[in-house]
Amino acid sequence: MLAVYCWLLCLYPGSCRHEFGEEMTSVFREARSKLPPTLAAKISFYRSEFCGLLSGALRAHFDRLFGPGIPFPRFYMQPQFRFPRATVFLMLVILAGVVLTIEKARTIVNGPHQVTSAWTLPPWFIFLFPALACAAVAAVWGLLFALRRTGMHRLDGIQTSPVNSNPTLPGKTGLS
Amino acid sequence: METFALTEPVLLVLLSLAEQPRHGYAILKDVESISGGRVLLSTGTLYGALQRLLDNGWIERVEESETPRDRRTYKLTSRGRRNLQMEIERMRHLTKVAALRTARKEA
Numbered sequence: 001m002l003a004v005y006c007w008l009l010c011l012y013p014g015s016c017r018h019e020f021g022e023e024m025t026s027v028f029r030e031a032r033s034k035l036p037p038t039l040a041a042k043i044s045f046y047r048s049e050f051c052g053l054l055s056g057a058l059r060a061h062f063d064r065l066f067g068p069g070i071p072f073p074r075f076y077m078q079p080q081f082r083f084p085r086a087t088v089f090l091m092l093v094i095l096a097g098v099v100l101t102i103e104k105a106r107t108i109v110n111g112p113h114q115v116t117s118a119w120t121l122p123p124w125f126i127f128l129f130p131a132l133a134c135a136a137v138a139a140v141w142g143l144l145f146a147l148r149r150t151g152m153h154r155l156d157g158i159q160t161s162p163v164n165s166n167p168t169l170p171g172k173t174g175l176s
Numbered sequence: 177m178e179t180f181a182l183t184e185p186v187l188l189v190l191l192s193l194a195e196q197p198r199h200g201y202a203i204l205k206d207v208e209s210i211s212g213g214r215v216l217l218s219t220g221t222l223y224g225a226l227q228r229l230l231d232n233g234w235i236e237r238v239e240e241s242e243t244p245r246d247r248r249t250y251k252l253t254s255r256g257r258r259n260l261q262m263e264i265e266r267m268r269h270l271t272k273v274a275a276l277r278t279a280r281k282e283a
Contacts, residue, residue: 020223026246027200027219052218059224 001046002029008050011057013064087146093139182263185217186225190234190252190260197238197251200226226250234259 005028009021028049035041182190185207192198192206200222207217217225229235234256238249252260 016227020227022246023200023248024219024223027204027222030201031204031219048216048218049220052220054220056218056220056224060227 008053012060016060090142090146185221188215189225193235193250193252197249199247199249
């Protein structure tokens with residue numbers, strides 16, 4: 001895994017890699033050595049590290065190309081202003097569906113004579129319908145999941161008890 | 177004057193360095209401790225934040241001749257401390273308003 005990590009570090013711009021590469025590798029090695037022995041902890045750690053590296057590399061390239069115009073915007077890395085991943089995935093699926101539909105419609109409009117009759121459909125075509133049904137179910141599930149993440153999940157976190165009189169105390173009502 | 181709000185990882189990194197100078201891994205562990213285990217920074221996120229803070233002059237490296245290159249220590253600058261205090265003031269105001277509004281709604 002260390003080799004994969006070092007390989008992913010190559011995605012960073014050369015200057016960043018030169019400045020922080022050794023340190024990042026050292027911290028990764030140290031954090032990895034102190035992981036709990038459970039498989040779940042390891043998977044979570046590697047997922048977080050590799051996603052962090054990829055997004056960090058992207059960000060570093062963006063900064064190098066366009067400059068750090070906005071130093072620390074709130075919409076960056078801020079959980080409550082970030083789309084849940086499920087929503088982004090669902091939006092991509094919908095976009096792909098729309099693009100495919102437009103392409104199909106264009107094909108039909110341009111060449112109606114090429115549309116095959118239902119009797120001459122290839123045998124594998126019958127499997128398309130269950131696949132489409134599964135895709136529809138997955139899309140509905142994704143939609144419900146996204147709604148739960150954006151609505152219900154955050155409603156659960158709202159504090160309903162009387163608020164602490166000392167607002168300086170840290171807690172989940174701060175920037176969480 | 178820099179009045180923009182900080183992101184949570186950046187704020188936690190600043191809070192960690194406000195106490196004492198720390199190196200990368202110590203910052204990771206301290207951020208985890210400050211947030212009660214809720215925020216686990218990856219090295220990519222940590223060093224992205226550190227680079228931006230260095231570029232903006234909010235933190236600086238502690239120059240020690242015997243420190244190995246892979247274990248450099250960072251500390252808060254006076255500018256960083258000032259901006260952190262401003263951010264805490266902003267949050268204090270926000271929580272005060274939030275407390276008033278939620279209390280009014282519950283009444």
